[in-house]
Amino acid sequence: MENKTSSLLRQLPAVHDCLAHLAAADGVSELPIGRLKHCVRLYLDTTRRNILEGKLSQDGALNRESFLDELVRYVHSYHKPRFTRVINGTGVIVHTNLGRSLLPDSALRNIVGAASHYSNLELNLATGKRGSRYSHVEDLLCELSGAEGALVVNNNAAGVLIALETMGKGREVIVSRGQLVEIGGSFRIPDIMARSGAKLVEVGTTNRTHERDYENAITEETALLLKVHCSNYKVIGFTREVEAPELVAIGRKHHLPVMEDLGSGCLLDLSRFGLAKEPTVQEVVASGIDIVSFSGDKLLGGPQAGIIVGSKEYIEKIKKNPINRALRIDKFTLSSLESVLRLYLDESQAIEHVPTLRMIAMDADAIKIRVDRLCRRCQEAFADRATIEARAVSSQVGGGALPEQNLASWAVALLPRQMKLSQVEQALRFATVPVMGRVEDERLIIDLRTVSEGEEEDLFASIGEALSA
Incomplete structure (x- = not known):
């Protein structure tokens, strides 16, 4: 067995022989020599390992011609872009896993424009002085949602993190036990809260939470009441949860802000298409919730983003948080998000042109x-x-x-x-x-x-x- 293994190892072509074959092969000969050497070494290492592990053990398994042809196919495959259309x-x-929402054509045009030209990303054209990148979408978000202020960060998890860190760091945040959700990618509300520095206070039970549970948990250390919309699972049967207006009333009574993480927030009522009624961003803002966070790339049908809308007082505090710099959106997200939001100014246009809504x-x-x-x-x-x-x-x-x-x-x-x-x-x-x-x-x-x-x-x-x- 050892002699056969040695014989197979000796049949492997030298690196320079492999490179000579690749130099004449269609589709790979024009690749940089450094990349070709890298591919050859990887392929030879893999083949050696297969021989030593007994996966290649038969005579003739390393026919020189077929080996070199397989090498060409390997280089083709290895050099293909990893990120590709599906x-x-x-x-x-x-x-x-497939990139969430597709963007409308108008957003694609805006992205190309932002990539190929300079822009007024942080320039106030009226004054000629430095401006805020959020100004390009803040008014639109306020108009569409009915909120007083708005901020956009790089995803909804970041939106929840910065809001909790701003409003509740070192203090207590009360949330129903039935809303301590986990979504894909191991995003867990308790973990995000711990990272924010806020102290989690759970109230109620998995299936039933009452107003009195919040009332009894409020202390001088309470900073925020948090509601999490359970968009990725349902609890049915003997259930009870405190609705937004009720929670807002408790917050007002105790002079506490109320926040809701909507997750996959939407600006249109999708029940018209035969789906179950989900609260829209406008309805949640109208209920009096002070801070509302939701995703830009789910039901909204835009780019990956975390959108925060609500009371101007609290939005301004969140904007001034130093970690906002680490979570801010880039010009491509900003340009495409503005385009998508403009479509929502006319619901029929949004349904026709936003691919997620159209599907x-x-x-x-x-x-x-x-x-x-x-x-x-x-x-x-x-x-x-x-x-x-x-x-x-x-x-x-x-x-x-x-x-x-x-x-x-x-x-x-x-x-x-x-x-x-x-x-x-x-x-x-x-x-x-x-x-x-x-x-x-x-x-x-x-x-x-x-x-x-x-x-x-x-x-x-x-x-x-x-x-x-």
Whole structure:
């Protein structure tokens, strides 16, 4: 065994032989020599390790010609950009792993403008002096939400952190035990509160919290009453929670500010599309809540951002917090957020042009027309390789919002004839344009609710690649 291992190791080409082969190979010969050397060493190291671990043990396993051809493919794959476009066929509209919300065309144009030209990011054009970057969106946010002041940081977790650090550091913050949520990425309210320096005071039980629980917990050390909207789970049955107006009344009685973390805050009532009623930002502000935080890239359909609106007195305090500098948004977030917010000035424009809202509002019959068209093409081209049919399915909003809320949709359902379902699913992820679907009822499901108009051609090509893998 040891002699065979040594023999295989001796068959490995030298680095200079590998480089000579790559120098004549299409698509890699123009790469920097440093990158080629790096790839060759990685590939040789991997092959040596496979030999030593017994994964390559047969004579002829290291045929020189096939080894060098595999090396070319390895370099192609290694040099491809890691961050790439993916077709979302999962049916989850706000898919955290796939980048959450898509941006409208107007936002894309603004981002290109911000990237390719100088801008008035922190310049007041009227005075010619330094201005505030927040001024570009603060008035819009106040107009849309009804709040007195607004601030934007880099995500909602940062918004909650800076608000708690500003209002409650070294003092007590009261929150219902049933609202101590954890969302994706291990964001936990108790952990954020600990980092902020605030002291957590839990009241009530997991399923029931009353006004008296808050009243009994308030002391001279209390700084803030916190309400957390449980957007990513539901407690049903024998439940009770203190609603915003009731909590505001307690806050006013004891001269305490009240904050609500809305999570996936939205500016439109989505119940018109058959979803459960969720509180809008405007409704929460109107209830008297002093500080409201929510995400910019979930139900709002904008870029990643944490938006804080509310009483001018408290917003100004948060703005002056030194950690605001570490959490501030850049010019790309700012330019795209302004564009998205402007669409909300006309609800019909927002529904038509904000992709997240458009996908939520999309009629299932319209989706079926697209699915039928794609199925016919796939059946004509790939009938010998797979059974392909239209199937009624359910889509989800996702992004930690509206749990258990489904939208009727249609999908391409694919059952391979020769390959395993797992092999097709993997091959789609490795296609020239990767595709993410889901496995359901022993079929690969590609839900077209989340496949953008104009992506069908690339989706058809990727399905062909996968079935030929």
